[in-house]
Amino acid sequence: MSSKPLKQIHLAAHFPGVNNTTVWSDPEAGSHIEFSSFAHFARTAERAKFDFLFLAEGLRLREQGGHIYDLDVVGRPDTFTILAALAAVTEHLGLAGTINSTFNEPYEVARQFASLDHLSGGRSAWNVVTSWDAFTGENFRRGGFLPQEERYSRAKEFLATAGELLDAWHGDEIVADQASGVFLRDAKAGSFVHTGQHFDIHGQFDVPRSPQGRPVIFQAGDSEEGREFAAAGADAIFSRYAALDTGQAFYADVKGRLAKYGRRSDQLLILPAATFVLGDTDADAEERARHVRRAQVSGATALKHLEFVWNRDLSSYDPEGPLPDVDPDVGDDHISKGRAQVRMYRDPLATAREWRELAAANNWSIRDLVIHTGNRQTFVGSPATVARTINEFVQADASDGFILVPHITPGGLDEFADTVVPLLQEQGVFRTEYEGPTLRHHLGLAHPDDERAERAAS
Amino acid sequence: MSSTSASPLHLAVALDGTGWHPASWREPAARPKELFTAAYWAALVAEAEHGLLDFVTFEDGLGLQSTRYDAPDGRTDQVRGRLDAVLTASRVAPLTRHIGLVPTVIATHTEPFHLSKAIATLDYVSSGRAGLRVQISGRPYEADHFGRRTLSPLTFAELRGPAGQAQVTELFDEAADYVEVIRRLWDSWEDDAEIRDVATGRFIDRDKLHYIDFEGGHFSVKGPSITPRPPQGQPLVTALAHQTVPYRLVARQADLGYVTPHDADDARRIVAEVRAEQEQAGRSAEPLHLFGDLVVFLDDDQAAAEDRRARLDELAGEPYVSDARTFAGTPAQLADLLQEFAEAGLTGFRLRPAVAAHDLPAVSRRLVPELQRRGAFRTAYEADTLRGLLGLARPANRYSAA
Structure with a gap:
């Protein structure tokens, strides 16, 4: 019996920046803003033949207890601008940026992605996110607060409108015949009209068709609506389910939604974010992982993390001491602003009870508790163990690959590139050379024009 | 004033497509099919850097180019x-080492928060060589691309009338606020805000981050920026100005203004007007460069330059008219003209090559050596930042405690 062919793994690198997994206190940790750090990170990813580099975005500095949150890395570059510069120091690596649909306009974002795609020779990708808060909106002339139900409808219309603009040029308009003096085949090149609930715009788009036609589209939302949105039109999902069982469930759920949109399973990639710690042996890696967790969760960070649940100021508590005896404030969230994960704890009283019991049973301090209940690293082990586990997860349809989030800037990917990637290549599940120039080639995605032709023919 | 005591001139080149003459793309060397590649722009900027120029500017707009203002x-x-000009500049930045990169930013339809961090990031990727050229858009068809406001369809002629002037004034007022927001955001992080204090677990000293709390007639912006203060502190702010309203923007907000004098007397008049506005704005102590903009056809003999212009005009089907003085002649003649304008008070020039593939190398390989022979231009890059090349100090942060 012949088994089905092995899936090829897709790997990407998430620049470790404003993120509570980033360890800035390590002596190896470099700048999070100097271009040399970004260039180092991108070159490592390209040396390892990764599919793409990924940048997150947050458009207002996070606050907790009415103050700018100062315990994680703070500060990041402008997404488009840094990606354009990285196109100059790489040749093949995909360049994926998170761009918010709430605080932008379709015309501007479409021309930025079309420009980035031209300037990178077809390597751009857009992680479309939508925001929810007037807090971030205070940084923008157009404000930003949207009721929950309008958020997705605006995001959908934004993405559709940007797509219409990018499709307004077909690729054959520029003649540039010096002899005859015809530059443009058609005076109406780039014409568009969009009339909708959120956008009412018309005119001529001013960037000609880029190599990929459209950037590769990522979606990161996890709600029912988000999954449907991704199934309908995204090229890839940046998911949070990196464990085997939850990964398989998510994978089956989302891929199962594709058929009703006339899409095949390989037209939407599932790529969870994953952290890793390597060591010479598995035991070695476990020891390093414990060390990294302690570095990620300082005493001050542990208290701040507890405040997400308690929803009150806990600064007077000793992080090395027991959990607070006072109960969480179950009123409106007034502790934290500008971050997404706060509302994960839906029942703070129950969570607090559970955590107190856990801490008492194990004799844990506040810091120990946060270290143990927080996110454990996804892959911990020797290079052989990590390579084998990643491959098993992908072949078992827990994902199509991973977006790796190292904890050190900029060298945190180096060891993975040098030790794990060659093992995956030996197993025949990861490329040894780039097979094409564009990110769509790396991801095995068709060019939008070919996809359209395919749909028209069927 | 003797030529040996003349302070050196500053030189910039304005990049726009294949050049400023509308028929420039038809020149054999023009490479119009490569306009949308990074290699095209990298080659032009490398040529400008070869000539030790202070900076290049990148034209931009939020709609297709048009010879009409109203449609x-x-x-x-x-x-x-x-x-996109900012992204083009950023794509070129890692490939160059000394030359300043000054993309156009359209204030009318964009977010100052986004553009502030974009130019700050350009400053990081270029290690201190970023600037911006702020521009308004009164073109109604560009407004239709955003659908957020309606602008009157005015022709170039009507722009000079009362309705046009009212609209222009309004848009420049908004642009002044826009630059103010960008500048405050650049300062919203003090230089030493990142402390990495392992003992207390603090990455930053948040007392060194500042809300800018800008409230204006057009928008309000809270801050701070998400991007730390850029290497130059304040990247270079520039604007093109043809009349009193934009002169005022230059005088109030810019480090450098581009003006369009047609002769030395005109230059003296413009310089006096801008300097008076500068004084009125209370900035007379601050350095403000005034660059003359010129369109150039440069050849080793004057007849060749004039013939080339005539040939391009014929291809275009009409004579080329520009807001700026158009020069056709030799490097020595141009050097004479620049020095004459400099004596009228201009501190530098932004040359607009009629044909990028021809006139940019003529600037970097003919004009520059001519100016160097006269002791009027640098013979090597003398500073690492754009502000440094222009003799501008790194500004103190407005939010730092004295």
């Missing part, structure tokens, strides 16, 4: 379409 012109015989 697209529907022409198919000129270059149409372009890439």
